[in-house]
Structures are given as C-alpha cells and as structure tokens.
Amino acid sequence: MVRNFGPIEQAEVELKRVNIIIGPQSAGKSCLLKVACYCTWVEKRIQIAQSADSLKQISQSPDSPKGCLHFCYLIEQFHRLKGYMRGDSYISYESDCMAFSYDQATGSFGFKWKDARWEYLRPRVSYIPAERNIVAVIPNWFEVKLPDDNIRSFLQDWDAARKGLQKVDVLNLGVAYRYDGKSGKDRVVDGAAELDFSNTSSGLQAVIPILVHLNYLTCIECGQSSPASVQKLDEDRLFLGRIPKDFDEDRRSRVAENFTQPQRCEVFLEEPELSLFPPTQVQLVDWLLEHVAKEENSLSVATHSPYVLTAFLEREGVDIALFTVDREGGQGAVVKTASKEDIQAIYDDGVDAFFNIAYFRKG
Structure with a gap:
C-alpha cells in the first residue's frame, strides 16, 4: 500500500x-x-x-x-x-x-x-531504468562520477553482464551484440559488418541493454554460485549462525542454500x-x-x-x-x-x- x-x-x-x-x-x-x-x-x-x-x-x-x-x-x-x-x-x-x-x-x-x-x-532484484541507453550514448560512462542511485546500479550490472556473455542475438532483427574484451568496446554485428554500439540506432541502444542484462541475470546468476565479495561472505557467515538450532540437518541445508544464493x-x-x-x-x-x-x-x-x-x-x-x-x-x-x-x-x-x-x- x-x-x-x-x-x-x-x-x-x-x-x-x-x-x-x-x-x-x-x-x-x-x-x-x-x-x-x-x-x-x-x-x-x-x-x-x-x-x-x-x-x-x-x-x-x-x-x-x-x-x-x-x-x-x-x-x-x-x-x-x-x-x-x-x-x-x-x-x-x-x-x-x-x-x-x-x-x-x-x-x-x-x-x-x-x-x-x-x-x-x-531473489536477484533488478531495476532497469528508462535511461539505460546511457551505456551506448556515453561510451566512457565508466569514467563518469555518478551518485549511488538506480542508474549507477544498472551500469554496474551491465558491466558484469557484458563481460560474462560471449554473444547475444537481438530478437529476430538479424544483428547481435558482443563485448570486445581486448579493446573494452561494445560491438554490434550486422552480417559481415561491425559497428560501435554508440553508432547504432536508438532502438538498438534501448533494447540491447535489456537483453544483455537479463540474459546474464536469468541464465548465469540465478541458481548458480558466482564470485562473492568480502561483504557477502561476511553476510553469509553471520546468517548461517542465525539459523535456528532446532532445525534438522536437511532443513538447515535448504535454508542456507535458499538464503545465500539467488x-x-x-x-x-x-x-x-x-x-x-x-x-x-x-x-x-x-x-x-x-x-x-x-x-x-x-x-x-x-x-x-x-x-x-x-x-x-x-x-x-x-x-x-x-x-x-x-x-x-x-x-x-x-x-x-x-x-x-x-x-x-x-x-x-x-x-x-x-x-x-x-x-x-x-x-
């Protein structure tokens, strides 16, 4: 409410x-x-x-x-x-x-x-803002100092996603997105041609961040372990100590898995x-x-x-x-x-x- x-x-x-x-x-x-x-x-x-x-x-x-x-x-x-x-x-x-x-x-x-x-x-909670095309229209977005808000959070998610996927087809539009790890560039493949992401249409700049991020989110992260930060390791350790002592071993194991992994x-x-x-x-x-x-x-x-x-x-x-x-x-x-x-x-x-x-x- x-x-x-x-x-x-x-x-x-x-x-x-x-x-x-x-x-x-x-x-x-x-x-x-x-x-x-x-x-x-x-x-x-x-x-x-x-x-x-x-x-x-x-x-x-x-x-x-x-x-x-x-x-x-x-x-x-x-x-x-x-x-x-x-x-x-x-x-x-x-x-x-x-x-x-x-x-x-x-x-x-x-x-x-x-x-x-x-x-x-x-859950893995994700907010995808309308301003998501910032990853294309500002190629050096990672150098821009931003407040700690949902746009910055999405940029961090985008960075993990693009580095974690090899290639993503863009619906049935006949083009695909890929991240060039050597140059750090986002590329869009159209047949034999490749374009910088920043030089593509506004539609591609709006939809590719959705597809790349959610491909990574749903296929890679949820249900699978990923490298944990020191903060998360500390959180997990503290949580395991809070599981009720009267739970049997199977329930303790199930609760631990459900609470510490997406x-x-x-x-x-x-x-x-x-x-x-x-x-x-x-x-x-x-x-x-x-x-x-x-x-x-x-x-x-x-x-x-x-x-x-x-x-x-x-x-x-x-x-x-x-x-x-x-x-x-x-x-x-x-x-x-x-x-x-x-x-x-x-x-x-x-x-x-x-x-x-x-x-x-x-x-």
Missing part, C-alpha cells in the same frame, strides 16, 4: 508473476514501480540480516535530512525520489514471510515476521518499448515472457505502449495483474487494479486502456 507519496494519493496492489502499470505521463507509473522494487529489496535485506533494526535507525548520511530514518533516506536516494515524501506519506508491504510499514507522520517503521519466515527464496529474479522494467517499432515491441514481450517470467521469477513493467500491453494480455497461461494510474481532475493519482472483466474488455471488446483510463474509475 502507498498513500500520499509523490504523485500517488492511493495505491493498494497485489503483485503477481507479471505486473503491468499503465497511465498518463507524470501520473506515478514509475513511482509505483520504484516503490515496489524498493520494498522487494528491503525484504531481502531484512531476511539476510534477520533483523529490521538498521531501517529503524536515524540515517547518518551527511545529505540526509535531520531525523530521517534509514528506510526513508534509502528510497529517496537510490530511486531519485527526493521531495516525494510528504508529511502524511505511508508505505506498507506484506508477503508470506513478513510485513513492514513506514509512517512519515509518526516517523516510525513497523515490522513483524510471518509464519513463512524461513521459506524465503533469495533462487529467482525479480525484474522491474521501465518503458520496454522505447524507440522500438510496434512488431519489435511484441517480439520483446515474447522474449521477456520466455526468459524472465518463468519458474519463480517475476516481471513488473511500466509502459505507455498499447502494443506492449496487448502482447502481454494475449499470451495464455500468464499470471498477470494490470494496474492503471489515473490523476482525475489534476488531483493525486489513484491506482486501480483491473478486474478480469476489465482485462477481457480490453482483449475482446476493443476497449483502449490508454484512451479510456476513466473506464477503470468505476472499479
């Missing part, structure tokens, strides 16, 4: 395997996507530490407002949401494993464990349609459903594209939720969950969800 945060006045959503957020520009689509991503990450951090205490503490960062809790500071800083928190802002999150909430009016962070606490599966991916993607021809948008949706929205993974998307929306809704057997963000009369945005009947109307009766946002106000 989100209340009075940025443009959002009221949002109460239940996330499924695939989540689509639509609405006018500046209505709060990306804001909702960022809050969902952040809460998923917070759950992960609490599970790893087996404690929420750090989030309840006053932030000691020099650029943090006086008295700001660490929970509040992190969402504003990482997702570039400074100024979104109001005096009556409220954010709450609940899963099978835990529930937590932040109330700006009282400056308090509430938390409780739930019965499935030890059934958690560690078992699934939770992907939050802004505007997958950027600079893509409509049929290519549909191909990208098919690729996302095949490679990302499978097994225990989840995919959440904020989009302006009717082609992306229709492509998702047309695919059978997909556990999907559709959320509409509407600022009626210039007021704060209200998020509605489309019912099965609403979705059927979009699919069968030609109700254009983008030109008829008001259609969902009755819900």
Whole structure:
C-alpha cells in the first residue's frame, strides 16, 4: 500500500508473476514501480540480516535530512525520489514471510515476521531504468562520477553482464551484440559488418541493454554460485549462525542454500518499448515472457505502449495483474487494479486502456 507519496494519493496492489502499470505521463507509473522494487529489496535485506533494526535507525548520511530514518533516506536516494515524501506519506508491504510499514507522520517503521519466515527464496532484484541507453550514448560512462542511485546500479550490472556473455542475438532483427574484451568496446554485428554500439540506432541502444542484462541475470546468476565479495561472505557467515538450532540437518541445508544464493529474479522494467517499432515491441514481450517470467521469477513493467500491453494480455497461461494510474481532475493519482472483466474488455471488446483510463474509475 502507498498513500500520499509523490504523485500517488492511493495505491493498494497485489503483485503477481507479471505486473503491468499503465497511465498518463507524470501520473506515478514509475513511482509505483520504484516503490515496489524498493520494498522487494528491503525484504531481502531484512531476511539476510534477520533483523529490521538498521531501517529503524536515524540515517547518518551527511545529505540526509535531520531525523530521517534509514528506510526513508534509502528510497529517496537510490530511486531519485527526493521531495516525494510528504508529511502524511505511508508505505506498507506484506508477503508470506513478513510485513513492514513506514509512517512519515509518526516517523516510525513497523515490522513483524510471518509464519513463512524461513521459506524465503533469495531473489536477484533488478531495476532497469528508462535511461539505460546511457551505456551506448556515453561510451566512457565508466569514467563518469555518478551518485549511488538506480542508474549507477544498472551500469554496474551491465558491466558484469557484458563481460560474462560471449554473444547475444537481438530478437529476430538479424544483428547481435558482443563485448570486445581486448579493446573494452561494445560491438554490434550486422552480417559481415561491425559497428560501435554508440553508432547504432536508438532502438538498438534501448533494447540491447535489456537483453544483455537479463540474459546474464536469468541464465548465469540465478541458481548458480558466482564470485562473492568480502561483504557477502561476511553476510553469509553471520546468517548461517542465525539459523535456528532446532532445525534438522536437511532443513538447515535448504535454508542456507535458499538464503545465500539467488533462487529467482525479480525484474522491474521501465518503458520496454522505447524507440522500438510496434512488431519489435511484441517480439520483446515474447522474449521477456520466455526468459524472465518463468519458474519463480517475476516481471513488473511500466509502459505507455498499447502494443506492449496487448502482447502481454494475449499470451495464455500468464499470471498477470494490470494496474492503471489515473490523476482525475489534476488531483493525486489513484491506482486501480483491473478486474478480469476489465482485462477481457480490453482483449475482446476493443476497449483502449490508454484512451479510456476513466473506464477503470468505476472499479
């Protein structure tokens, strides 16, 4: 649940395997996507530490407002949401494993464990921003000093992905991406020709970062061990000491594996349609459903594209939720969950969800 945060006045959503957020520009689509991503990450951090205490503490960062809790500071800083928190802002999150909430009016962070606490599966949480083409338009991006936010985080993920994959075909466009380790250059192969990534079309510059990153994320990282940092080794060691002593050996082993190694991916993607021809948008949706929205993974998307929306809704057997963000009369945005009947109307009766946002106000 989100209340009075940025443009959002009221949002109460239940996330499924695939989540689509639509609405006018500046209505709060990306804001909702960022809050969902952040809460998923917070759950992960609490599970790893087996404690929420750090989030309840006053932030000691020099650029943090006086008295700001660490929970509040992190969402504003990482997702570039400074100024979104109001005096009556409220954010709450609940899963099978835990529930937590932040109330700006009282400056308090509430938390409780739930019965499935030890059934958690560690995710790799990834936010793919609309600005992802920075990896192509600024070839020396690794030399640019950036704040510690979601763009910098994506750049770090991109760097690991491009160095970890040999070659990635770009849908059915007849081109492929490869990283030249000797020169440190990103290359796009088109038949016998090779181009610098920075010299390719805007569509390729927007879609290749998605494909390369998610290929690496879903095929390499999740379910497989990867080189661990000193920080992660310390976290794992501390976590193993927190597993209840009364668990039998099999359960202890299972919990240790599920909590210390990624078992699934939770992907939050802004505007997958950027600079893509409509049929290519549909191909990208098919690729996302095949490679990302499978097994225990989840995919959440904020989009302006009717082609992306229709492509998702047309695919059978997909556990999907559709959320509409509407600022009626210039007021704060209200998020509605489309019912099965609403979705059927979009699919069968030609109700254009983008030109008829008001259609969902009755819900």
